[in-house]
Amino acid sequence: MFISTHPHFFNNTTMSIQANLNEVLATLPSHVQLVAVSKFHPIEALQEAYDAGQRIFGESKVQEMTQKYEALPKDIAWHFIGHLQTNKIKYMAPYVAMIHGVDSFKLLSEINKQAAKVNRCIPCLLQIHIAQEETKFGFTFDECREMLGQGEWKELTNISISGVMGMATNTDDEEQIKKEFQSLSDFFNEIKQEFFSDNESFKEISMGMSDDYPFAIEAGSTLIRVGSKIFGERIY
């Protein structure tokens, strides 16, 4: 059993991380990868998932992710899934494997600038607003079409746009959730055809969390971001 003294961690479970992880992995088709969302959980929890074979972790705060990056083995792929602040990009630029939540050209070009300084090309996902809730970040479909249509992103050689990311409405209405995931999948296909048809790295659809990832996979997700189902509940 996993015991933690981390202040944000609320350990109300006796499940093992390894068993939870295997339960999620057992249901994944081979074209779908798991981002284990470890935000607010302590190093020991991530180490347990690592020891069980997990290599992709998702974090939502740059400072927290950097501390974990420094403490844990270097073959981990760190995915940043939080809301981006321009002044924090430089701290993760040297090591981040993918940035999921990019929702403006300004952010793309800032990531590009910081990536250039460390001689890297950072894979980024365009975050699209697909949910009904107003609080979520992201481009609308039209804002994203417009940004891509302007074409300036093609000059950013230190980022690669690797796909799209979205979050469904937090609701029990399964039809609503399925509809939203399908809309992101359709949008991915649309912009793939229009802007990325000769670009093999544009291939990811990041959607699906603990409560809805089976629907996301049905709709074509290639990256699911699952936290509480693996690590237990968190308070934030």
Ligand SMILES: *Cc1c(COP(=O)(O)O)cnc(C)c1O
């Ligand atoms: C926290 C978070 C997740 C994981 O949520 P769970 O419900 O714990 O699986 C996935 N994606 C994003 C963007 C998150 O912030």
